[in-house]
Amino acid sequence: MVEVIQLLINGILLGSILALGAVGATMIFGVLRFAHFAHGDFMAVGAYFALSVVTVFNLPVLAALPVAMAATAGLAVAIDQLVYRRIRRVQPVILLISSFATALVLRSLIQMIWGSSNQVYQTGIQLPWRIGPFTLKPDHLLIFLAATGLVVTVHLFLTRTRLGKAMRAMSDNMNLALITGIPADRVIMATWAIGGALAAAAGVFLGMDTRLHPVMGWTLLLPIFAATILGGIGRPYGRSSAGWSSAVPWSSRH
């Protein structure tokens, strides 16, 4: 019983990381109608961006988080403009394949720039809190709270702002959005920016929890899409709970 609850705690942590990836992937699917295979590698790139900030400016990793999110958002928008925008009018399967290629390119770039060996944000041992028979690392609580905060922020963005509502409208009915005069290009850019930023946050949290390596995001792609599909692909809600429910069995494998 104790083990089950401990696994649940670990699962909730990994789940909040998956949820961040899944929310971004599902928003991209909703607006652009294709499964973005490079999403895991966006996570890795974000994690490495944070690593550079941490090592160059000697900052704590949480201070590097916003920088990494902004940089990855910019990268996501740039990749869309350079690659996906040109082939948006063709079949979605072409977009899917090209996102696979993007994933490979990003992973190779990471190896070229940061090397292929494992790296960490911070050396040393963090002593876990002991609560009865259970252990909880302070970082884990931090990750859970930050991830929850980000998911709530995205929820408020989607339900309260003009741009967020336009995003949901596009994901609902692309043709009608066009007829209504919603500027598709601007909404698509915002979608990539948010998807990239959330992926970066997921990557940084993953790096905090374990370590950084070039395939860290790629290996998480499958559970991210599992969460995306479980939560209802293309629908922004139910995603976080789906992230958690698919992460609990996943974490028990480790």
Add this chain to the structure above:
Amino acid sequence: MSLLDAQGLYAGYGGVDILRNTHLRLGADEIVVIVGPNGAGKSTAMKAVFGLVPIREGRVHYQGEDITNRPPERMVTRGIAYVPQEANVFPSLSVLENLELGAYALRGDHRPRLEKVFEIFPRLKERRNQQAGVMSGGERQMVAMGRALMVEPRLLMLDEPTAGLSPRLIDETFERIREVNQLGIGVLMVEQNARQALAIADRGYVLATGENRYEDTGPALLANPEVAEMFLGG
């Protein structure tokens, strides 16, 4: 000067012309109905005017300005609103959100516009927090028309606004369309319920295989025996 003037339109999909030398004209306060058999190009004509189907030849003028092949968002900001026949609401969004998005292309406070739409469709005010996708066909049609009215259009284009509605709702929809028209909004619509539509229309066009066959005032078309026999089902 007419509000809308489309001359000699040739338009279609993938190089095949569905419209062949189609003409349409609409005065500022008119209700104009396009009727005709299935496949006559009625919906295509609407889409071509609104910039959704490319026009290969011919010109569309709106308030004297050439708007041929302009993208839909430019049409909206100029005061043209279009309601497609199907999938004309955002199903997972609330009624209020559907209406708000209608005014997306416009600047400024949209609350006065919202109040106006609620005046025409009081039912939408009652149900403003309801998800549009779970509403009945008649209510969805109200949401769709309300959304279009949020841009304060001078020209409202409706593609089969009564399709799939019960007889009672059909009457009500035509009544609403008349009310909207009385606010000084020109209405161009395609209708299968041709008799009823022509009865409230100022003028009508009969289209067949993409060409203008007849054009006259609503009552005159209804009284025309040829039109009645060939296109209105006797």
